Amino acid sequence: MNCIVVQTPADAAAMIRAVLPKEQKEERVFVLPLDAQGRVLAKPILVAVGHVDGTVAIDAGAIFREALKAGAEEIIVAHNHPSGNPTPSRADIAATARLQDGAELVGLKLIDHLIIGNGERFCSLAEMQFC
Numbered sequence: 001m002n003c004i005v006v007q008t009p010a011d012a013a014a015m016i017r018a019v020l021p022k023e024q025k026e027e028r029v030f031v032l033p034l035d036a037q038g039r040v041l042a043k044p045i046l047v048a049v050g051h052v053d054g055t056v057a058i059d060a061g062a063i064f065r066e067a068l069k070a071g072a073e074e075i076i077v078a079h080n081h082p083s084g085n086p087t088p089s090r091a092d093i094a095a096t097a098r099l100q101d102g103a104e105l106v107g108l109k110l111i112d113h114l115i116i117g118n119g120e121r122f123c124s125l126a127e128m129q130f131c
Contacts, residue, residue: 004040006032006076006111009124013114016078019044020116027056029079031063033072034111042070044078058095060102067108075103078114086117088125096125 006012016030027050033041045066050056058079067075077099081087088096096113103110112126 013122024082032076033070034074036073080116084118086115086123
């Protein structure tokens with residue numbers, strides 16, 4: 001997979017959308033492992049699934065474990081909003097800050113945290129300057 005380079009948030013969002021079920025009934029959290037040049041090391045890795053009636057906690061340990069197993073130096077974290085609205089919540093913004101701090105501790109670089117909505121809609125927290 002490492003001939004694919006993620007150049008924009010839209011590139012990464014398209015990769016996440018490709019592994020999301022068509023009907024988004026629950027939140028799913030993914031990590032996209034990259035090398036230091038932004039080359040994709042593996043397909044997006046599912047690290048958590050929420051319940052139909054609630055959200056899922058973003059588990060930094062699971063994200064970092066999967067990223068390190070894949071040999072990542074950089075990561076993009078993504079999750080979907082089943083409502084279809086990709087606007088980040090306060091919890092999403094806080095989780096991004098925690099992920100960024102934790103990634104540095106384990107030797108990874110958090111490139112972005114994407115929130116996937118319906119259709120082509122997504123939000124890049126890096127573009128919003130939260131990463």
